[in-house]
Amino acid sequence: MNFYNAREKNHLQIIEDRDIVNWWSLFHLLVFPGLIFAATIGLLLLWLLRKLIARFQWRVGPPIYQCFADFFKLLFKESIVPADANRIVFILASFVSLSAATVAMLLIPIGSSQPFQGFMGDIIVLIYLLSIPSIAIILGGSSSSNPFGAVGASREMVLMIAYEIGLILSILTLAIDAGSLMIGDIVKYQVSNQIYLIRYPFAAVAFFICVQAKLGITPFDIPDAKTELIAGPYTEYSGRLLALFKLSHAILFFGLMSMMISLFFPGPFTGVYIFDVLIHLLKCSIIVIPISIIAAVNPRLKINHALRFFWIFVFILAAVDFARALLLVIA
Amino acid sequence: MEDKIEKKLREELGDHFIEYELKPSNKKKGIWIRISAEGNRKAAKILINAFKARFSTTSSVEHSSFIELIYHFAIDEEGLAVNLKADVLKTNLMVETIADIVPGAEFIEREIYDIFGITFRNHPNPKRLILSDDWKEGEYPLRKSFRVDKDET
Amino acid sequence: MKRECTIIPMGPFHPALAEPEFFKLSVKGEKIIDVEIRIGYNHRGIEKLAEGLTYNQCIFLVERVCGICSNIHPLCFAQAVEEIAGVEVPDRAKYIRTVIAELERIHSHFLWLGLAGHIIGFDTLLMWAWKARELVLDIFETVTGNRQSYAMNAIGGVRRDLKKEHISKILKTMDEAERATKRFIKAISGDPVTLSRLKGVGVLSNEDAKKYCVVGPVARASGLKIDIRKDYPYAAYDEMDFDIPVRRDGDALAKTEVRLEELLQSIRIIRQAVDALPNGDIKCEVKEMPEGEGLSRGEAPRGEDLHYVVSNGSNMPERVKIRAPTFMNLPSIKPQLIGNTIADALIIIGAIDPCFCCTDRLTVVDVKENREKIMSSDELLQRSRKKSSADHRGS
CATH class of the missing domain: 1.20.5 (Single alpha-helices involved in coiled-coils or other helix-helix interfaces)
Structure with missing residues (x-):
């Protein structure tokens, strides 16, 4: 099956007529690149991260199926909702987190210059969608009536305030340079000109750091710091609900890696879609290497240190390239 | 140094100073002074303020009619161990606390209350330390009358 | 709006504390404003049990006071009993005791370093430190047959001799341990993120240290130059040449630095002791136990360990009093915690290297x-x- 053509066709259809229930979009949402594909790749990338960190720490590390085993084990376990918790918010948070992450996958191009459901201003929707899992866990943590959950949620909130500025500023830099708010246009512009990793390295670094914070990887595993806060906002979650959070984390992991590739070093595209996807996955694996090195050689930051780090260091990085982009456009 | 300590304590404590003995302890010298229980605060103050002694701990030993408290101090620069012995009669198991002079003595006094039942008057935080809050009053596990195997039925 | 403080329960079971202990933290936001410490969750009544055992059995009992410092307790107990019996331990036994005690300090400090790393989220340090510790545990296995609870001490000496092949293994491992320690010192002092997690955190002032009568590395990090090995030398420490590292800052970094330097000093002591190991018996006979009392102090990896034994002339002690170092260090956590944040709470608790003996x-x-x-x-x-x-x- 040639996904490429089907997708192009589908894309046009959606823009023409959004009210028609489209079976292709359901397939995109649930199988490729949505739930099943993104979750599988996400869990594999998380395994790669764990394995690399383990090797740096002189350990053997987990087998390749470990993340799947963890997920399926949780799926068959009982979910306990604390008696004092706000039941609806507590349960809903995990579903909201998963659905937002899945929908976001439709807006991120994988191995091509077009996302599966692109439209004018999709990058703004993407920024919102990607912040929903963080908001969901803040709600879940604060509704769990657990002091560790509450402290974890407040830390997550502070961390979000810290990294969102850098994240949005670096994306805006590219949008200004490409002159479009469509992620597809940003990719196309790079394919025909020069990749943004070379033109805007500072924005790339800022984005890379913000992604680590968004994924809560050491040194930014502040909200669920296990030696301080048990599991932070996730403390009261168990069984299937926790499995959903794990899954949305995996999808988010793959989604953010894909976004980094699309925004900063997309292409070259071979034209055969399946090869393009494989190249894309290879690039994802390569990004995991610097992330694992940073996670292995750093202790966890304190929340106030993280705030200072993002608002000063990361903000300056992103602002420098933002100013350059503005100057280029004006000139 | 040991003469100075003996002289000073004998002068200040007066009638509370009962006996003095010098024994080796860990290749260094150790002073063992028997005082009356009422003189414990005064003696501790002198050792800490005048001789810069470091409080180590308080041991407690049960005898037939009294419980003996031994305050272990150490004067580290001299390598001198100073031990104050004070007997507390079982008919009146009360003694003044030294925890307000040495905060480091707070825990051990709470422990001695738990396991031997000596009440420390004016203790800053008179709560149980190692036994549970609902432990039976009047049962002290380190007393000879307490049997360990009692409830193993 | 009324701003109340939240109670954060730290323990009795907490992923970062391996032993049951309870710290009730009252916090406002992330700031700690009060703390209540509760111990005794696992009180085993060792002092009571000791009154029903013979002196030789007691050695094995007190060895089980702590799994990490399982040499210093029997050593102190044996010394207290030897003092009552009035026997002089053979020189070779004294040297072997010194070697084992210092090996224990090395393994304990590596263990602590790993735990401290784990607490601040630096798991790589945990793995690397415990890898270095494994070397020392290997020595223990070769020399004594056990990785932990070595059962080396007996009343009147030691139970096993150090053989020639053991000595070459110890010397070789010491070279590796020294290299590892130097690498850790470099890694910690060179990493700004680690420094920011340790510097200025959980400061115990010199006055507070004196007030709470803290012992061991905690005291030395707050500028108190006390070390039982120098002040009240036991075993063969009076013949060893070593320094006492002292810092004045009293924060977690100072405590780390003190322990790291102590590692180097311990390696130095072991090399000296192994070189100068005298020949002769390793144990002397204790024929009779008179009535009396014995007080013995020893420098455990965590500070001063004190054993007070009263004998009534029979083969069982009348009373055994054990004061483990953490009993003095634990109350000092209160002034260290107040004013700090929850993020720092565990490294502050961890920095005193708590070893909880605990109902x-x-x-x-x-x-x-x-x-x-x-x-x-x-x-x-x-x-x-x-x-x-x-x-x-x-x-």
Whole structure:
């Protein structure tokens, strides 16, 4: 099956007529690149991260199926909702987190210059969608009536305030340079000109750091710091609900890696879609290497240190390239 | 140094100073002074303020009619161990606390209350330390009358 | 709006504390404003048990006071009993005791370093430090047959001799341990993120250190130059040449630096002791136990360990008093914690290297009535019986 053509066709259809229930979009949402594909790749990338960190720490590390085993084990376990918790918010948070992450996958191009459901201003929707899992866990943590959950949620909130500025500023830099708010246009512009990793390295670094914070990887595993806060906002979650959070984390992991590739070093595209996807996955694996090195050689930051780090260091990085982009456009 | 300590304590404590003995302890010298229980605060103050002694701990030993408290101090620069012995009669198991002079003595006094039942008057935080809050009053596990195997039925 | 403080329960079971201990932190936001410490969750009544055992059995009992410093307790106990019996331990035994005690310090400090790394989220440091510690545990296995609880001490000497092949293995491992330690010193002092997690955190002022009578590396990090090995030398320490590292800052970094330097000093002591190992017996006979009392101090990896033994002339002690170093260091956590944040709470607790010797109870929150109570031992016993009988029916 040639996904490429089907997708192009589908894309046009959606823009023409959004009210028609489209079976292709359901397939995109649930199988490729949505739930099943993104979750599988996400869990594999998380395994790669764990394995690399383990090797740096002189350990053997987990087998390749470990993340799947963890997920399926949780799926068959009982979910306990604390008696004092706000039941609806507590349960809903995990579903909201998963659905937002899945929908976001439709807006991120994988191995091509077009996302599966692109439209004018999709990058703004993407920024919102990607912040929903963080908001969901803040709600879940604060509704769990657990002091560790509450402290974890407040830390997550502070961390979000810290990294969102850098994240949005670096994306805006590219949008200004490409002159479009469509992620597809940003990719196309790079394919025909020069990749943004070379033109805007500072924005790339800022984005890379913000992604680590968004994924809560050491040194930014502040909200669920296990030696301080048990599991932070996730403390009261168990069984299937926790499995959903794990899954949305995996999808988010793959989604953010894909976004980094699309925004900063997309292409070259071979034209055969399946090869393009494989190249894309290879690039994802390569990004995991610097992330694992940073996670292995750093202790966890304190929340106030993280705030200072993002608002000063990361903000300056992103602002420098933002100013350059503005100057280029004006000139 | 040991003469100075003996002289000073004998002068200040007066009638509370009962006996003095010098024994080796860990290749260094150790002073063992028997005082009356009422003189414990005064003696501790002198050792800490005048001789810069470091409080180590308080041991407690049960005898037939009294419980003996031994305050272990150490004067580290001299390598001198100073031990104050004070007997507390079982008919009146009360003694003044030294925890307000040495905060480091707070825990051990709470422990001695738990396991031997000596009440420390004016203790800053008179709560149980190692036994549970609902432990039976009047049962002290380190007393000879307490049997360990009692409830193993 | 009324701003109340939140209670954060740290323990009795907490992923970062391996032993049951309870710290009730009152916090405002992330800032700690009060702390209550509760111990005794695992009190085993060792002092009581010791009164019903012979002196030779007691050695094995006191060895089980702590799993990490399982050499210093029997060593101190043996010294106290030897003092009562009035026997002089053979020189070779003294040297062997010194070597084992210092090896224990190395393994304990590496263990601490790893735990400290784990607490601040630096798991790589944990893995690397414990890898270095494994070398020392290997020595223990070769020399004594056990990785932990080595059972080396006996009243009147030691139970096993150090053979020639052991000595070459020890010297070789010391070279590796020294290299590892130097690498850790470089890694910690060179990493700005690690420094920011340790510097200025949990400061114990010199005055507070004196007030709370802290001992060991905690005292030395707050500028108190006390070390039982120098002040009240036991075993063969009076013939060894070593320095006492002292820092004045009293923060977590100072405590780390003190311990790292102590590692180097311990390696130095072991090299000297192994080189100068005298020939002769390793044990002397204790024929009779007179009435009397014995006081013995020893420098455990965590500070001064004190054993006070009273003998009534029989083969069982009348009273054994054990004061482990953490008993003095633990109350000093209060002034260190107040004013710091939750993020720092565990590294502050961890920095005193707590070794909790601990009764049987736990806090349960009754959900329906929403009140807190402490369960008694009887209730727990009944509950566990109910649970086990239910399990039997189930199977």
